[in-house]
Amino acid sequence: MKTVEEIKAAIEAAVPDARVEIVANPSVSGQHSLRLTPSRAIEVATFLRDGLKFDYLSNVTGVDWPDKEIAEKVKVTREVTKVEDGVEQTAQETVEETRKRVEPGCLEAVYHLYSMSLKQGPLVLRMRTLNRTDQAELPSLTPVWRSAEFQEREIWDLYGIVFSGHPDLRRLLMWDGFKDHPMRRDYVEPDDFEYEPTAHDDVLKRAEAHRAAHATAGAAGHEATGGEQ
Amino acid sequence: MTDAKLEFDAAVGAKQEGWNRPPVMEPSGEGGVLELAMGPHHPSTHGVFRMDVALDGERVIRLKPVFGYLHRNHEKLAEGMSYLGSMPFTDRLDYICSLTNNWAYALAVEKLTGQEVPERAEYLRVILGELTRVVNHASSIGFLIQEMGASGTPLMYAFREREKILDLFEALTGARMMCNYMRFGGCRVDASAAWLEATRKVVAGLPGFVDEFEQLLRSNEILMARCQGVGILRPDLAVNAGVTGPLLRASGVNYDIRKVDGYGIYNRFKFRVPLGDHGDVYDRFMIRMLELRESIKILEQALKEIPVGPVMDAKAKIRGFRPKAGEAYGRIEAPKGELGFYLISDGGPNPYRYRVRPPSLINLTILEDMCLGQNVADVVLIFGSVDIVLGEVDR
Amino acid sequence: MLGEGILKGLAETARNFAGSFVSAERLTTVQYPEERIAPIEATRDFPFLLYDGSDWEAGMRCVACQICEKECPPQCIYIEKSKDKKPDALGKPQFYPARFDIDISVCMSCQICVEVCPFEAIKMDTEFELSTTDRFGGLLYDRKELAKSNEHYHKIHPTEAAEVDARLAEEKAKADAKAKAAAAAAAAKAAAPVQAAVQVQPAKPVQPAGDLTAERETKA
Secondary structure: OOOHHHHHHHHHHHOOOOOEEEEOOOOOOOOOEEEEOHHHHHHHHHHHHHOOOOOEEEEEEEEEEOOEEEEEEEEEEEEEEEEEOOEEEEEEEEEEEEEEEEEOOEEEEEEEEEEOOOOEEEEEEEEEOOOOOOOOEEEOOOOOOOOHHHHHHHHHHHOOOEEEOOOOOOOOOOOOOOOOOOOOOOOOOOOOOOOOOOOOHHHHHHHHHHHHHHHHHOOHHHHHHHOOO | OHHHHHHHHHHHOEEOOOOOOOOEEOOOOOOOOEEEEEOOOOHHHOOOOEEEEEEEOOEEEEEEEEOOOOOOOHHHHHHOOOOHHHHHHHOOOOOOOHHHHHHHHHHHHHHHHOOOOOHHHHHHHHHHHHHHHHHHHHHHHHHHHHHHOOOOHHHHHHHHHHHHHHHHHHHHHOOOOOOOOEEOOEEOOOOOHHHHHHHHHHHHHHHHHHHHHHHHHOOOHHHHHHHOOOOOOOHHHHHHOOOOOHHHHHOOOOOOHHHHOOOOOHHHOOOOOOOOOOOOHHHHHHHHHHHHHHHHHHHHHHHHHOOOOOOEOOOOOOOOOOOOOEEEEEEEEEOOEEEEEEEEEOOOOOOOEEEEEOHHHHHHOOHHHHHOOOEHHHHHHHHHHHOOOHHHHHO | OOOHHHHHHHHHHHHHHHHHHHOHHHOOOOOOOOOOOOOOOOOOOOEEEEEOOOOHHHHEOOOOOOHHHHHOOOOOEEEEEOOOOEEOOOOOEEOOEEEEEEEOOOOOOOOHHHHHOOOOOEEEOOOOOOOOOOOOHHHEEOHHHHEEEHHHHHHHOHHHHHHHHHHHHHHHHHHHHHHHHHHHHHHHHHHHHHHHHOOOOOOOOOOOOHHHHHHHHHHO
């Protein structure tokens, strides 16, 4: 099989304005991946399918990379005004400061490609969204590989990546009225997710709090399913 | 590539809409369209699965599968517990084939950490994996025939054999279905000589069972009339849609991960990959029948060659298992298709990302293409020929 | 000939039907609960706590290290560590579980608690007739209900129990040898200042406290 470097070169030769970045994988599996720019992803994918014969898209999945707060020490030079002998003087002073920087998070879609005709693989493709909130959009690869259809629906459902160009982007596993995306790492489960009274103290406490909150709201359905004896 | 598609569309009277999309079919205009929700508690759906079917008379003109009734967020659970803690949960994905699920997960973690698996453990994995395939294919044929209306009898033939194999599983792993047997770098306990002897005895009886099963079903005229030419899947579409396993091979695509990847020690064994010609329900039924025979061949070879030795990598850790940062995708040929696990480690005790690539779900996505233009009674049959377990579809 | 396949199949069914009257292998039905099939040794269902000797409270091997509680995938184990310590099988003072509950309505019989236990204190039982009318309290087992003797373990899993006992005996022998060596070294050190002037008394090994429990074990 071609190495990722060769594949990168082939892609860049075939799709001139596509930018491809190699993401090294430090583990012993040696499955390095290629990060595509979303804007040219469809062309690159079509080339991979028809040109390099990666005809089989096996696995599509999402990964959530939340915002990371990084604390780093920086040397800062600033101007300090001092009063010396009644005269105002400005002097340069270098201090070390701990600054907190927030590295913006993103959502990532990962595609594992194989070639059935050449019996090769895997080739790992990745695409990143701009952020995790309002610009979580990626092009859908469903027109190129049909197998992406339901797996991209699952990613939309569980991670909230909007796949533009997807023929039928609905929730797959959660129900239609569900609001959040539960596989995100900052997802908070609702207080009524588990009613079953077990000896877990915290579950019991949570169930009680939930019941107390809903008793006033008159949620008869919740009472019926609560069922503590 | 598109000629077959055009022919097919012309035959069912469909509009063209991209060669890998299901055709859009118009009702014939008489009598209107009947919208029917098959499931989630339909007895033929193997669990809780719903198909929203639009019928023009008896003919299916649209079919949308609806998933999620058995969703329990297996992947989220796995991200909250240790690598070892997810192992018993993998048993509950495809609960007919728990040992191959264990194997796929162990293989993915071994790819991530680079652990070595001792020789004897590899042989035990092959033996258990192929016994699982026998269990799965025999009962899946039984279910298929049951869905055709032959309620009980053929299924009981399959279950009689399955019972003997489950007893073997229990004697080795302690449980009949939720085996939780394989570990990262080997297997949990060693098989005794008595167990291997008992397995040899059961395997020696399997060819007789397959003969009997074939005699019972293969040339049955009713079965042929119901199955042949029903639910055809074109090979180009099957590849594009990511279909794997017996379903793909019945469409004539030679792709068996045991041969392609040769994971474990599969390249040591002599076996053939049966392929179908037509890609219809009958081909899928026959592929499973033939794969039963190939599995028996592998079992005989493995049971003859199994060496003595340890079954666990001596350096394997049970507590405090922390793979180095990185990612790995490991896959095996599970009885239902390609079962893959994708893991991202950030160096901590829990996986950062844990993903199951479920063959049942992806094989089901092609259901609409296979059912369009068929009669509603055949939907049950085509669905049965896909061979799914809802625990794996919804995770 | 049309229908030949069906006839072939029917012949097979007839053969099996007749066979079920003559072949003992095909008579698989067992009249439970009067009759039972022979138990399979490796069978597992729910965990129990092992104790040595006859007193479950004194002989309990569990030292409340809480590893199983942490590792349990469905989180069905609840342990409260004791405030005081009591001697374990090797005579070392150890904590013990003041509370040890397993909610077997949550337990999924995966055996991971057994694998991670460094003290051979928790094992899998084979008892499966556990139905109760109290869905919550009746399926929450406390440490008294969970405690089973080593003899019980030997009865249900003889091979495994023998291996465990051998391993424990070996560990104990090692610990004894170490204690002996340590005692000898201490005695030698104590004797050292006197040197050659007095005949060095052979260091009398201090009896390790663990022997008490060993005695109890052999008596039981």
